[in-house]
Amino acid sequence: MRSMPAELIKRYEAEGWWTRETIGDLLASGLVAAPDVEFRVHSDVRPWEGTFGDVERVARRLAAGLRARGVGPGDVVAFQLPNWMEAAAVFWASAFLGAVVVPIVHFYGRKEVGYILDAVAPRVFVTAARFGRMEHQADLCAEVPVVGVVGRDFDDLLADDPLTGVLATDPAGPALIAFTSGTTRDPKGVVHSHQTLGFETRQLAGLYPPDRGRQLTSAPVGHFIGMVNAFLIPVRDGSPVHLADTWDPGRALELMGRDGLTVGGGAAYYMTSLLDHPDFTPRHLAHMKYAGLGGAAVPAAVTTRLAELGITVFRSYGSTEHPSITGSRHTAPERKRLHTDGDVLPGAEIRLAEDGEILSRGPDLCLGYTDPALTERAFDEEGWYRTGDIGVIDEDGYLTITDRKADxxxxxxxxxxxxxxxxxxxxxxxxxxxxxxxxxxxxxxxxxxxxxxxxxxxxxxxxxxxxxxxxxxxxxxxxxxxxxxxxxxxxxxxxxxxxxxxxxxxxxxxxx
Missing domain, CATH: 3.30.300.30 (ANL, C-terminal domain)
Incomplete structure (x- = not known):
């Protein structure tokens, strides 16, 4: 893992940005406080409807079943699932066990999945028999001790009696490995600790407007931000979870009108595909009050178009490695929200190298990569991360990304x-x-x-x-x-x- 100055660690702890709370602790306290909150999966393949308490019971039964099979703190649990209830159950169960969870994007193919499983050597792999072009391939996980396939034998992993409490583990240790496509042929495994992931959950939740409404999450939970938005922030805030396993603008518009759900941003495509759909009407704008955009380039033409429709647009900048570097609040001046990537968020620091490359560090910066060579290239001894992006900072401290060094x-x-x-x-x-x-x-x-x-x-x-x-x-x-x-x-x-x-x-x- 990357080197980190001792004084930086002390500062993060002194400010309360890093705590002794694990992700299992965060989830357990949130679920106790809000057991009756709605949890729904909008799917033509595997619809589901229940409460946080219902999902938690499945997760705790799964945790007990895995514990009986020798899985515990520090072990790796990987899953490749669409936005289904079982994905939440696997994620929460892993957290209760103190295991390291590895979400895999559900549309990754044989090459990517094989590489990831080889890289992390999981004790457990949970997947689906089939979904779209995705199909379970048994030979890829032949060396994995415990395999569960949703729709086939997943329920066999569930114990009769649920696990109680949360198993103790080091909050500074790995909690999550998120794989993201890199400049080379293989995905990069980004390692986050309980502390970095917990801070990011609080940081991102703090950017969201309090009146954002009941959100529909269609971003794959195999993605870092999709996972945080689906499985962590709602539990922390006690807000309903509504998942869609495919992005269908027509279906999203239907859910807006029928169930009052909202779509609040993500990649710009989610917003523009709604506006361009033949079923879109001005009535839907009531469910598109905000557009928090990030995760991809945000063209000025898009932000301007949304703003002209009365949607409050705010942008943010980060990556799987450092998820929340800069961001505009929804209350910031419009010219900043529409045309910059925001100012530095609490705890984060940025500076520009001589060539304009953005260097960042902060409490949500990852521990490093599964590949030590990548870690050595991306981080320096003072804890700065070389983002590979080029930017400029204006007189008010707002950052604008102008180009990308990384391929x-x-x-x-x-x-x-x-x-x-x-x-x-x-x-x-x-x-x-x-x-x-x-x-x-x-x-x-x-x-x-x-x-x-x-x-x-x-x-x-x-x-x-x-x-x-x-x-x-x-x-x-x-x-x-x-x-x-x-x-x-x-x-x-x-x-x-x-x-x-x-x-x-x-x-x-x-x-x-």
């Missing part, structure tokens, strides 16, 4: 590693060199755009031919480039590296 495209909140896509493109017989960058997207924030240089005497592939190839090699569909350009030569640095900054700027000029 990541954030499409609708999902990270896409450019290198993985480039390597797949290089398997095309006509392609000599490939570069993939982020392009602005009015709905999704960003999408992948591919630039290729051809081998002599070869014809350029069409966009459809490129997509057919990527489908054949098994690249997940959300990673497919949505633009394809052919260049005779790439812009390069003096050392010969492709200047992706120039490619991104060219796209931006073309889009404007």
């Amino acid at each position: 990541i495209i954030i499409r609708g909140g999902e990270n896409i590693g450019a290198l993985e896509v480039e390597e797949a493109l290089l398997a095309l017989s006509a392609v000599a060199e490939a570069a993939v960058v982020a392009a602005p997207d009015a709905r999704l924030g960003e999408h992948a755009a591919a630039f290729v240089r051809l081998k002599p005497g070869h014809l350029a592939p069409t966009l459809d031919e490129m997509r057919a190839h990527l489908d054949l090699v098994g690249l997940a569909r959300q990673k497919w480039p949505e633009e394809l350009s052919v260049l005779e030569e790439f812009p390069r640095t003096a050392s010969g590296k492709v200047q992706k900054l120039v490619l991104r700027r060219d796209i931006a000029v073309h889009e404007s």
